[in-house]
């Protein structure tokens with residue numbers, strides 16, 4: 001891995017109230033795989049941040065009044081342009097994030113879907129007429145109920161899906177008629193800024209959107225500003241809780257971390273069953289180096305299938321292709337930086353020192369951590385009870401469904417769970433009892449379709465994304481009572 005760099009000519013601009021702008025100073029975006037310089041990005045000044053907030057606030061009447069047709073047309077345009085530029089954008093994501101190119105292409109496809117769904121939801125976003133005269137006291141009255149934006153939205157997105165999770169902030173805001181100020185992650189600002197290029201080709205109202213790479217230490221100016229009454233945050237639990245504390249009177253949606261479990265029950269026992277489960281678990285523990293909030297971290301297997309499953313998982317993990325993210329055959333690339341890989345290494349070493357068995361992996365080269373499988377991990381080891389956010393699986397053995405589901409719930413997190421079973425009773429029981437935002441039957445927990453409600457229980461978050469659910473979060477019902485009608 002070399003550290004060659006091509007010096008970019010000038011810092012990239014950000015988007016201030018719909019226009020490209022540069023500020024004071026810049027920061028570097030480096031390729032996590034080889035350390036090369038991908039770009040430098042200009043940093044907005046305090047004054048520019050203030051201008052963006054004022055513009056977003058001032059744009060609320062215009063975005064609220066914007067027709068469904070205009071909202072949907074802008075969203076369709078962005079979807080179409082993302083689709084046309086898929087390869088270029090995927091290469092950009094791979095360069096700034098280190099994500100293997102096949103996953104980066106998939107991410108662009110998902111962002112296209114998010115904008116398309118948002119266009120459809122914008123067309124559907126209606127209201128209802130209510131009879132109020134069911135009560136004698138309300139005779140002669142009728143209500144029209146419509147949803148209106150709570151105000152401008154502050155969207156804060158993480159590094160691990162730099163395009164699609166930015167899309168999940170921007171697209172529902174446009175569909176709901178809310179101005180949006182997006183703050184992308186400092187390691188991966190380029191995909192978020194690229195959305196600005198496409199929005200700039202639309203006729204969205206003046207000042208209604210900004211994309212600002214504001215440094216973390218200056219973010220309180222935004223999170224506490226009353227002109228941004230809605231915050232939609234995706235990122236770590238620690239930062240999400242900090243923001244929630246800073247903004248007690250705001251509507252704050254938090255999409256936070258997890259240590260998702262895949263449960264394999266005793267009935268899932270044929271060779272084909274276990275091959276499928278092992279392959280899916282190995283794939284979704286390691287895709288993007290395990291840097292997905294719903295990566296499989298814990299495997300909770302019934303004793304009846306544990307030994308055979310564990311052997312198949314170790315084999316499947318060994319088949320994961322580790323290498324250069326630009327190689328289409330690569331499954332596992334680097335983590336976001338070397339410090340992240342060192343932290344994962346430290347947590348694995350701590351678990352092994354405390355008695356865990358290392359069944360695969362456990363090695364690091366720069367920012368790349370090898371796909372790793374641990375068993376017999378002590379209950380309080382960070383590799384088990386915290387979010388590892390790396391390519392590490394922890395195998396646990398249980399006896400029966402009660403123990404399996406109790407083990408899933410024995411976590412401070414609760415984002416999604418996967419349950420490999422053919423038994424409908426177990427499937428419905430999982431839906432009832434697992435303390436998570438989503439249960440996936442017959443697959444790993446790492447499945448997300450962008451229109452479904454997505455979010456966590458416990459320390460994994462508050463509120464739901466998924467286009468129409470985010471639109472509901474960004475808006476509130478306002479009733480119009482008509483008298484004599």
Ligand code: NAD
Nearest residue numbers: 157158159184185186216219235236239255256257258293
């Ligand atoms: P992070 O919390 O470090 O950063 C997330 C965003 O918050 C970034 O834009 C960052 O610049 C910003 N930020 C940091 N400090 C801030 C502050 N004091 N005030 C305001 N904003 C601040 O997270 P990350 O490392 O970028 O992303 C990884 C985390 O995101 C993991 O925990 C992962 O599970 C979580 N995640 C959750 C979901 C979900 O939908 N639940 C999806 C993807 C990632």
